[in-house]
Amino acid sequence: MKPAANLVLVGPMGAGKTTLGHALAERLGLHLHDLDRAVELAAGASVADLFAREGEAGFRTREKAKLAELLAGDGALVATGGGAVLDADNRRILRARGFVVYLPVDVATQLARLAGDHTRPLLARPDREQVLQDLAALRTPLYREVADLVFDTTGLAAEDAAAQLADRL
Numbered sequence: 559m560k561p562a563a564n565l566v567l568v569g570p571m572g573a574g575k576t577t578l579g580h581a582l583a584e585r586l587g588l589h590l591h592d593l594d595r596a597v598e599l600a601a602g603a604s605v606a607d608l609f610a611r612e613g614e615a616g617f618r619t620r621e622k623a624k625l626a627e628l629l630a631g632d633g634a635l636v637a638t639g640g641g642a643v644l645d646a647d648n649r650r651i652l653r654a655r656g657f658v659v660y661l662p663v664d665v666a667t668q669l670a671r672l673a674g675d676h677t678r679p680l681l682a683r684p685d686r687e688q689v690l691q692d693l694a695a696l697r698t699p700l701y702r703e704v705a706d707l708v709f710d711t712t713g714l715a716a717e718d719a720a721a722q723l724a725d726r727l
């Protein structure tokens with residue numbers, strides 16, 4: 559791992575960033591900082607409410623400030639939201655301050671995992687599959703740009719994925 563880095567999970571919605579993050583936290587004896595939850599705590603409002611009140615731009619401003627705060631020190635374990643890589647400053651800070659693990663996922667898996675989820679405003683529409691495909695087309699190059707490691711968790715339980723990933727750090 560890069561010296562003095564934070565360990566950061568990136569990838570699309572439904573990639574398992576939070577689930578793997580918790581398993582990794584347990585294994586490594588670290589606290590997981592979930593970026594969405596940290597934004598929600600600081601704002602006193604849910605991601606969905608922030609999108610509704612302030613638009614996506616308002617949420618992104620809060621997300622950017624919180625990411626910078628979480629990566630200001632060393633040794634943090636951070637699970638980001640799927641759109642955190644959209645901002646160029648975020649990508650710079652991720653590269654500079656993080657050992658970044660990209661969790662790829664296919665759209666069919668995302669759809670299955672996110673079925674019935676009403677917390678993600680970008681998926682609050684009937685054409686979820688198309689939305690996820692469009693997001694993937696735009697964002698996959700950005701995940702790759704910041705990634706130090708691409709880690710495919712397909713078929714792995716969270717604890718096994720955490721064990722395998724820990725071995726590769």
Ligand code: S3P
Binds near residue numbers: 569677678
């Ligand atoms: C988003 C992903 C979500 C959350 C917000 C926007 C995105 O996080 O930040 O709904 O733009 O992909 P998860 O990736 O944890 O679902």
